[in-house]
Amino acid sequence: MEKSRITTTTNSMTILTVLNRDNFKIEREQDVVPFRNRVKEHAVKIGMGLVNQTKLITAASELVRNMLRYANGGEILIEVVSKIRENGIRLTFTDKGPGIENVETAMKDGFSTGKSLGLGLPGAKRLSSEFTINSVVGKGTVVTIIKWKNG
Amino acid sequence: MKIEISKMLQKKKKQVLDLWMKNQLKDANLREDLMSNDELRVQSEELVDALLKKLTDENLADIESADFENVYEILSGISITRARQGFSPRETGTFVFSLKEALFETLQQELKGDPVALYDVTMKVNKLIDSFGIVTFETFIKGREEVILRQTDEITEISTPVIRVWDGILALPIIGTLDSARTQVVMESLLQEIVNTSSSIAILDISGVPAVDSLVAQHLIKTVSATRLMGAECIISGIRPEIAQTVVHLGIDLSNVITKSSLSSALKHAFSVLQLEVRKKQKENYSLKNM
DSSP states (O other), X not given: OTTOOSEEEOTTOOEEEEEEEEXXXXXXXXXXXXXXXXXXXXXXXXXXXHHHHHHHHHXXXXXXXXXXXXXSOEEEEXXXXXXXXXXXXXXXXXXXXXXXXXXXXXXXXXXXSSSSOSOHHHHHHHHSSEEEEEEETTTEEEEEEEEEXXX | OOOOHHHHHHHTHHHHHHHHHHHHHHOTTOOTTTSOHHHHHHHHHHHHHHHHHHOOTTGGGOTTOGGGHHHHHHHHHHHHHHHHHTOOHHHHHHHHXXXXXXXXXXXXXXXXXXXXXXXXXXXXXXXXXXXXXXXXXXXXXXXXHHHHHHHHHHHHHHTOOOEEEETTEEEEEEESOOOHHHHHHHHHHHHHHHHHHTOSEEEEEEEEOSOOOHHHHHHHHHHHHHHHHTTOEXXXXXXXXXHHHHHHHHTOOOTTSEEOSSHHXXXXXXXXXXXXXXXXXXXXXXXXXXX
């Protein structure tokens, strides 16, 4: 989990600098709204526009609900990251849930093992600028999203 | 030789009380504006009375003894009345803790020659009074919690008002996040109101919903379907531009639902469905009729 220290390289080989980090624990449904507000605070601080703010918050909301529903909660790392000229928010969702058996199917629209619309994961991917998912069955899932200020 | 501490203290009750009062009146933080000195004396006397009456050498070391039930009750009462009078929790706590000094001073006079016994009893009294002080805080917090619980109930009740904006048209402004429990309340009150007023159009206004994720959308769609089953049409209004973009990216299909950007355009649509026409009064017609 601790591989994201100060600098990490993304697939495009640009160096990301972490400007600020903040940890948030999710245990109950009541934690969702305070978490969203916290993300919004950070987004406002870096001057993200209203549309991107809403996209980021909605994506975060989807992933948090997944975490609560399938893994009974987990932890989220909120980071303000910077890449050359642009700032953004990176959220890392870590849970110790059952894991996702087939990530490829889970990323398809309309697929859900629960009774939801099945838009959470694919929707969150479309709403964020960068999206990575790592899931090990029986161990848990780590989802990382980045939303750039103007992206 | 063992001196019976409790008996000794009971005999010295007057002195303890006088010492306590003296200390309290000397204190710069005395709130004479909130409580007169006579009232303070009555309150202090009640507490010292109750404490010393029940105090024995056995229960002195046992703060959870049932003998102190009466004392705890009096302390809760004091905490509540003081909170109402406007004392801060710190002031109430200090009031109880200041009893310590009076007790210590009395004990010191009596046990001058026996430092070991003095130390022992001081520790015990210390623990006991600390526990008393904590009770006042607990009572204070409990009172606050009750207020919060009551307000939570009130908020859920008032947060879902169904408004009858016109004959046959209902409006339901939703403010805050829609979760499963909330949706249940919203749906119930809306469907009930449709029956009560035999309305044929319901407008759900979501201008006050900060973000629409797939769960909220699912709840909205369910509410719309339930309304349709009741034979009424449901319009969702108050969709802000950023919400519209997010919903599209999420891939939620709301094309089966009539959606409007504002409550007024939803109302306009409702009027046209009901074949109603709302327009300005024409002055000329008025004068023609009167000719």
